[in-house]
Amino acid sequence: MAIANSLQTSHGSRAPIDKPTRHHGTVHVIELRCKECNFCVQFCPEEVLEISDHYTPRGYRPARVKTGKEGDCIACRFCEHVCPDYAIYVVEDSP
Amino acid sequence: MTANAEVALPPELHPYDHLLRSADLPTIWCPGCGIGTAVGALIYGFEQAGVPKEKRVIVGGIGCSSRIVFYAKTDAYHTTHGRTIPFATGLKLCNPSLNVVAFAGDGDLFAIGGNHFIHAARRNMDILVVCINNFNYGMTGGQGGPTTPAGALSTTTPYGNPEFPFNLPNLAWATGATYVARWTTLDVRRLRNTFADVVNRHGFRFVEILTPCPVSFGKTNKIGSGVEEMEYYQALEVLKSRVESTEITKTDIELGKPIVVGTFVDRERETFRERYVRVVAKARGSKS
Amino acid sequence: MSEARSVTEPPNLILSPVWDRPRTGTQFLSGDHACAEGALYAGCRFFAGYPITPATEIAERLAERLPEVGGQYIQMEDEIASMIAILGASVTGAKSMTATSGPGFSLMMENLGLAYMMEVPTVVVDVQRGGPSTGLPTTVGQQDMMQARFGPHGDFTSISLSPQSPQEAFNLTIHAFNVAERLRTPVLLMMDEVVGHMHERVVIPPPGEIPLVARPRATVPPEEYHTYRPGPDLVPPMALAGEGYSVLFTGLTHDEDGRPVTTYAAQKVLVPRLRDKILKNRDVYERLGLYKTEDATTLVVAYGITARSARRAVDLGREKGLALGLFRPISVWPFPAEQLRSLKNVTKIVVAEINLGQVVLEVRRIAGPYAEVVHVGNPGGQVISPETILEACMSPRRAKP
Numbered sequence: 001m002a003i004a005n006s007l008q009t010s011h012g013s014r015a016p017i018d019k020p021t022r023h024h025g026t027v028h029v030i031e032l033r034c035k036e037c038n039f040c041v042q043f044c045p046e047e048v049l050e051i052s053d054h055y056t057p058r059g060y061r062p063a064r065v066k067t068g069k070e071g072d073c074i075a076c077r078f079c080e081h082v083c084p085d086y087a088i089y090v091v092e093d094s095p
Numbered sequence: 096m097t098a099n100a101e102v103a104l105p106p107e108l109h110p111y112d113h114l115l116r117s118a119d120l121p122t123i124w125c126p127g128c129g130i131g132t133a134v135g136a137l138i139y140g141f142e143q144a145g146v147p148k149e150k151r152v153i154v155g156g157i158g159c160s161s162r163i164v165f166y167a168k169t170d171a172y173h174t175t176h177g178r179t180i181p182f183a184t185g186l187k188l189c190n191p192s193l194n195v196v197a198f199a200g201d202g203d204l205f206a207i208g209g210n211h212f213i214h215a216a217r218r219n220m221d222i223l224v225v226c227i228n229n230f231n232y233g234m235t236g237g238q239g240g241p242t243t244p245a246g247a248l249s250t251t252t253p254y255g256n257p258e259f260p261f262n263l264p265n266l267a268w269a270t271g272a273t274y275v276a277r278w279t280t281l282d283v284r285r286l287r288n289t290f291a292d293v294v295n296r297h298g299f300r301f302v303e304i305l306t307p308c309p310v311s312f313g314k315t316n317k318i319g320s321g322v323e324e325m326e327y328y329q330a331l332e333v334l335k336s337r338v339e340s341t342e343i344t345k346t347d348i349e350l351g352k353p354i355v356v357g358t359f360v361d362r363e364r365e366t367f368r369e370r371y372v373r374v375v376a377k378a379r380g381s382k383s
Numbered sequence: 384m385s386e387a388r389s390v391t392e393p394p395n396l397i398l399s400p401v402w403d404r405p406r407t408g409t410q411f412l413s414g415d416h417a418c419a420e421g422a423l424y425a426g427c428r429f430f431a432g433y434p435i436t437p438a439t440e441i442a443e444r445l446a447e448r449l450p451e452v453g454g455q456y457i458q459m460e461d462e463i464a465s466m467i468a469i470l471g472a473s474v475t476g477a478k479s480m481t482a483t484s485g486p487g488f489s490l491m492m493e494n495l496g497l498a499y500m501m502e503v504p505t506v507v508v509d510v511q512r513g514g515p516s517t518g519l520p521t522t523v524g525q526q527d528m529m530q531a532r533f534g535p536h537g538d539f540t541s542i543s544l545s546p547q548s549p550q551e552a553f554n555l556t557i558h559a560f561n562v563a564e565r566l567r568t569p570v571l572l573m574m575d576e577v578v579g580h581m582h583e584r585v586v587i588p589p590p591g592e593i594p595l596v597a598r599p600r601a602t603v604p605p606e607e608y609h610t611y612r613p614g615p616d617l618v619p620p621m622a623l624a625g626e627g628y629s630v631l632f633t634g635l636t637h638d639e640d641g642r643p644v645t646t647y648a649a650q651k652v653l654v655p656r657l658r659d660k661i662l663k664n665r666d667v668y669e670r671l672g673l674y675k676t677e678d679a680t681t682l683v684v685a686y687g688i689t690a691r692s693a694r695r696a697v698d699l700g701r702e703k704g705l706a707l708g709l710f711r712p713i714s715v716w717p718f719p720a721e722q723l724r725s726l727k728n729v730t731k732i733v734v735a736e737i738n739l740g741q742v743v744l745e746v747r748r749i750a751g752p753y754a755e756v757v758h759v760g761n762p763g764g765q766v767i768s769p770e771t772i773l774e775a776c777m778s779p780r781r782a783k784p
């Protein structure tokens with residue numbers, strides 16, 4: 001995804017000259033650890049995540065990235081930090 | 096909690112896996128419990144502050160929070176109910192190069208262990224005390240305790256709590272703590288930064304973490320799920336830093352009222368150890 | 384973050400334990416002070432306590448002496464805190480001790496149980512006074528002996544030593560540390576008010592003359608180490624805090640890695656091992672005082688201060704031509720049962736102790752089938768006289784009911 005494009009969408013038409021380039025991340029969910037607590041889903045600032053419709057062997061529906069939102073993660077890592085079960089983490093894509 | 100062997104974990108690893116007893120995951124904590132978030136923040140604090148791995152020591156008591164010892168990969172001591180602080184005291188005094196954290200719940204630290212808390216704060220013992228405050232006894236099924244807000248429901252206050260709770264930051268300040276902060280698990284960023292800032296410091300440091308306990312406190316008081324308790328915090332949190340000492344009494348927690356969070360106290364005071372080293376010098380000097 | 388104070392420990396706060404102030408030679412010491420000196424000799428460098436009569440003098444002596452040798456004394460907020468602080472100290476490798484009397488001993492029970500379960504070496508001194516409750520703070524009792532054996536909840540095996548003099552208080556305190564270290568277990572020194580407060584000649588040998596024992600330590604690399612995997616002697620080698628082993632100690636029933644496994648299967652491995660590591664290593668701790676027992680048909684069993692009255696009673700009886708002997712368990716628990724049974728001529732045993740019948744229960748269990756077992760005691764408050772003991776030795780055998 002073109003970084004310039006994403007900047008335009010979120011910050012208007014002028015690319016900020018005094019701000020670093022916007023970060024982008026790929027979300028990984030370790031499904032077997034997820035307990036469907038919803039913390040990541042609820043507090044993701046970009047609303048990238050949702051609860052999936054399948055169940056893990058432990059009986060929880062793990063978090064996942066919404067279809068079509070794969071490119072929207074800004075690698076803020078809030079999901080990673082708030083997850084009580086070390087079940088989700090974000091790898092920042094190189095710009 | 097189910098056994099881990101049933102399905103092999105996928106190859107990708109959480110960045111904290113090497114700092115966790117990861118073979119024992121998932122944790123025993125309920126879905127929507129915030130303790131794991133606090134544990135992750137503490138691990139981050141150790142990493143960020145550059146505390147060598149072998150110097151990290153966590154002392155737990157008894158209760159949900161104290162289960163930290165079974166997940167965070169440090170030297171870990173799971174002691175008796177209420178006794179984290181005196182155990183940590185002996186440990187720290189006999190090996191001052193260790194970075195010692197007493198991590199326990201509100202019932203453990205302030206009901207059965209309250210006496211130890213105030214005396215360790217008075218002595219300015221070199222330990223970081225982390226209190227998971229979920230406003231009730233979670234592990235035993237949601238009984239009222241020393242932090243249950245007045246009027247709140249629990250299995251032992253079915254008509255509403257007739258008692259007033261402790262204001263923990265106020266207590267810590269009054270008894271001599273050199274650093275006092277309160278965050279909720281929603282403030283995970285600030286919490287992480289707080290830990291990174293304070294793990295390496297000296298003196299008696301206290302961090303209170305308001306934590307959702309959906310199966311007990313949240314359910315009984317109709318706050319709802321863990322995420323709903325987080326939203327409750329989001330709605331009521333007021334950030335105030337460096338509260339003046341005369342203002343610290345205004346950080347009481349009442350049901351449905353604003354919750355003041357922030358770093359309330361940050362001061363310096365001679366520690367027990369610093370003073371005791373002088374005792375040793377005096378004892379050795381005067382007798383030689 | 385203030386950089387000046389950001390290091391974990393400034394070098395000027397590291398105390399290096401030294402032993403350059405031994406008070407050796409012949410001294411005139413109370414039992415309490417002799418116990419304190421024994422602790423120092425043994426290498427104890429951490430004492431946590433709370434004042435209580437008649438054990439306070441141990442704390443006072445150590446408050447003065449520990450800083451002289453680079454050790455630390457801390458007065459805790461209560462005996463609960465004292466008991467667990469010494470466990471925290473011990474997991475770093477420090478030799479630690481606390482001292483108390485009945486009421487404080489009661490408060491220590493829960494964390495004493497933790498020490499058995501977590502296998503933390505330490506020494507607990509109980510200078511016994513009359514009880515129950517506040518009882519007789521300033522006078523003698525031997526009423527905590529069953530508490531020493533069974534005080535904490537659950538099954539465990541206590542090692543309890545009982546000195547009869549200040550000299551023995553000194554020597555047994557060293558022995559207590561050696562045993563605690565060797566077997567990774569708390570050891571109880573069951574003194575009494577009279578031994579604690581009496582002043583007598585005590586000889587403190589030069590450092591090194593009495594051998595000191597160190598705990599078994601982890602030698603394998605961390606990947607191969609298991610916190611609770613026992614050696615052939617059933618004692619798990621101990622990794623200390625800060626050695627990089629990420630040890631996991633818990634009071635919950637646990638597996639060899641210290642992980643909580645709260646099942647019958649785990650319990651039936653762990654708890655019997657904790658018992659067996661004591662019972663199968665008797666040579667480590669067992670000490671016995673025998674006096675004129677070879678031909679004795681009547682035996683006095685006594686420990687602590689009462690053993691001194693008993694010895695006099697034996698002499699008085701011998702003067703009258705009676706075949707009396709003294710059996711003095713210095714390690715009262717576990718009771719030296721085999722040695723008692725091996726005295727084949729004995730038909731009568733008088734157990735003298737300052738209580739209404741405690742160790743006598745164990746003696747009766749062991750010797751009841753072949754000997755008449757009689758108890759001589761009082762409810763606390765005074766020493767039992769040699770005459771009282773002799774009288775019990777001479778009284779005719781009770782008719783079988």
Ligand code: SF4
Nearest residue numbers: 044073074076077079
């Ligand atoms: S890193 Fe931030 S933006 Fe990306 S999924 Fe997590 S919370 Fe959402």
Ligand code: SF4
Nearest residue numbers: 034035037038040083
């Ligand atoms: S925060 Fe963690 S446990 Fe909760 S839903 Fe998200 S991934 Fe699952």
Ligand code: SF4
Nearest residue numbers: 124125128159233308
């Ligand atoms: S009972 Fe409450 S505190 Fe305990 S694990 Fe469950 S949610 Fe967490």
